[in-house]
Amino acid sequence: MNETLIQDAPEDSPIIQIVGMHKWFGDFHVLRDIHLNVKRQERIVICGPSGSGKSTLIRCINRLEEHQRGDIVVDGIELTNNIKNIEKIRAEVGMVFQHFNLFPHLSILENLTLGPIWVRKVPKKEAEETAMYYLEKVQIAEQAEKYPGQLSGGQQQRVAIARSLCMKPKVMLFDEPTSALDPEMVKEVLDAMIELAEEGMTMLVVSHEMGFARSVAHRVLFMDFGQIVEENTPEEFFHNPQHERTQLFLSQILH
């Protein structure tokens, strides 16, 4: 299955291009000289120790964080201070957070239709139909009228995925989507993500889920101290890590 998935990534222009990007928090150099091209339909898993800058990196891609040097081009649009461009890119880039961040004052259905109605200007009825389609896909259509607070963590995260999908994004970013979940709920979220992968979504996933990386990723990136230290196919990455920091990290998470 692995081979077939790798082959279906087309070779045309990259959807994300990051060239020589640096970022500081005050004096703290959090991202150093990042170079990364993401092809359409490519799936990348990013791992690395806590504090190595993984979240910051993917948050720079939809400008939740601002980079200070280098260039980031998403779907042909360069990220600058131009607010209109930023909003345009954000509409095309879905993001799933560690803590779900659903809107607690809106029902599940309203959570899903908010973006399409106000950003994409889709008529309400159509937005609701799309929402129900994606809710069914992540298998919680029956919860549409409930509020986020009434759902389990796993259900909330699946709603969060559906909420992003309703915007029909070209890229999906995931920031440790399963690490705030109880163990028995991890699988249901990963299954939803795997299904998404099989449909050819471009995905950047910060995660330490080995099994997930093995089954869907084309590439695994390892970050440490704000740098991309190593990148490789999942098989090579896990069985034959090159860098000693990668080896140390893998020995820690695989105990």
Next chain:
Amino acid sequence: MAVHPISDADAIKPPKTQTGVVGWMRQNLFNGVFNSILTVVILYILWKTVPPLIRWFFIDAVWTTASEACYAADGACWSVIYNNIRFILFGLYPHDLQWRPLAAIVLLIALLVYSRDRRRWRRSLLWTWLAGLFVMGLLMKGGLFGLENVDSTLWSGLPLTLLLSVFGMVAAYPLGVMLALGRRSRMPAIKSLCVVYIEMIRGVPLISLLFMSSVMFPLFLPEGLTINKILRAQIAIIMFTAAYIAEVVRGGLQAISRGQYEAAESLGLGFPQKMRLVILPQALKIVIPPTVGILVSAFKDTSLVVIIALYDLLKTTQSVLSNPKWMGFSSEAYIFIALIYFICCFSMSDYSRKLERELGAGERR
């Protein structure tokens, strides 16, 4: 490894705590020596005070007599209300036109009651209110459709109090929200402007604002241009209330996690939409209780306009009491207007509780 059998869930019930009236009394009134003594003392005090009060309020009271009968009676003289009700409520407004402020008040109450139901909060309600306000203004002022013109210097009593407070609240609330947003703005100019405004207003009492608006402000206006006195007081009340609302709303905004902002932004929502659809609905809901607290005190504070010689409800009552015929009956008169204030303020708190319940209904169980 042992497998524990799961016991029949229905078989075990929580222990009974309520065992009739005696049980309730024992639990709530006589649990322990100290509480028993307290209960007895309080019962004694009630027995000593309540019956005389009831006698004064109702049994010995006179209701519809002339003032002479009041001096003879042992109880309350409600006649002071009965004989002066029109002046207390409508003050200087021309006597034979007083149906107009009455109609305006009825219309206002009807609109308020109608708007209680959240399902009616549609855009059309906004138009209904605008139309309603126009009709109310027309009723008060006249000058159109054959209604006789009544100068606004004659507006007084309850309509004036309601006018100042309802407009004050309705205008101060959005202004306060804007100030709160401004205070959190990343743009230094806007931010400092809002901080200075809020802190300056909160640093002075409403009375001095009212004085400034009525005495000092006209000095700055060019010759010949005057701004209506009621309007000036109204602006002072709005500015004052807005500053307090701003601080409360700011507290609510701080309670919203960064994740909510980021989720809204990552959908591509712009600033106004993010605020209107995601952040403010949550923040404003959190601060309903303190907001209503501020609105209630703003309502009561409108009575301070007496010091700039506006005839609000309190002032019309005082004028009645300065009439030698009714001089001794201030308790009755003040109890009456206290009742009016109470009804208004209580409705506000009651409504806020209802709103809080409804808005919280589906969320977080």
